[in-house]
Amino acid sequence: MVATLEPLVRENLELFARLHEQAHAGERKRVAIVASKGTLDMVYPPLILASSAAAMGMECGVFFTFYGLNVLNKKKNRSLQVAPLANPAAPVPVPNFLGAVPGMTFVATRMLKWMMGRQNIPSALELLKVCQDSGVKLIACTTTMGVMGVKESDLIEGVDMEGAASFLEFASKAHITLFV
Amino acid sequence: MPDGTTPDLVLDTSSTLCPVPVIRARQALDKLQPGQVMKLIATDPGSKSDIPSFARTAGYELLSSQQEGKQFVFLLRKGGR
Numbered sequence: 001m002v003a004t005l006e007p008l009v010r011e012n013l014e015l016f017a018r019l020h021e022q023a024h025a026g027e028r029k030r031v032a033i034v035a036s037k038g039t040l041d042m043v044y045p046p047l048i049l050a051s052s053a054a055a056m057g058m059e060c061g062v063f064f065t066f067y068g069l070n071v072l073n074k075k076k077n078r079s080l081q082v083a084p085l086a087n088p089a090a091p092v093p094v095p096n097f098l099g100a101v102p103g104m105t106f107v108a109t110r111m112l113k114w115m116m117g118r119q120n121i122p123s124a125l126e127l128l129k130v131c132q133d134s135g136v137k138l139i140a141c142t143t144t145m146g147v148m149g150v151k152e153s154d155l156i157e158g159v160d161m162e163g164a165a166s167f168l169e170f171a172s173k174a175h176i177t178l179f180v
Numbered sequence: 181m182p183d184g185t186t187p188d189l190v191l192d193t194s195s196t197l198c199p200v201p202v203i204r205a206r207q208a209l210d211k212l213q214p215g216q217v218m219k220l221i222a223t224d225p226g227s228k229s230d231i232p233s234f235a236r237t238a239g240y241e242l243l244s245s246q247q248e249g250k251q252f253v254f255l256l257r258k259g260g261r
Contacts, residue, residue, distance in 0.1 A: 029237070051199055055203045055205070055207075056202070056238045057237060057239065058237070119195075119196075119197050120195055120196045120200065127199075130203055134203075134206070
């Protein structure tokens, strides 16, 4: 019985897949990203993915929440740093007892910036500018703004201020959703 | 050129890594007219698969793709849309 049904089921699944593809052909892909980190090494992935998505013609929105909001904060986004503590994957792993020494954050940050600059990687702010210019929707989490005391005037131009429900509605129609 | 097409624009993204080749390619293609062709040179090993993905997704025609030593050379045509 199962053996006779199998080709029928497969045929219908294939038909469904074909119809689904036809119905969504030419549809603009949407990407929804949550950026929750504010250390320099962790702000790169969402900015790289968002700028690439926009370049590929995808519609992209990035929700900056918790420490990730620093990226949109004019007072803070020029001084994002790398944490030297508890990071055994760093190119030059810093023993934790040294990572706690004053000045080590500065050293770790300088080292990453030097390594990125050597490979002509744009700075985080340059990537943010690409995102802005290419129409990426940049969303500031209003809860984070409240908790951290961030005012609208602290944010860069052209940012939307929204909460979880707005982002979820946007993400519910996304083809790709990522949390960084 | 491999298929005799003369590019309207040559973009050299040598010695940059992802996402720069894709971003610069898009910025350059935006300035071209539909039907025009761009030659893109890249040295990022990821561009070998990134540029075809970019072309497929963004709707550009990848006319050719070849490797010359450490360089990847692509010919992209801007479509009608």
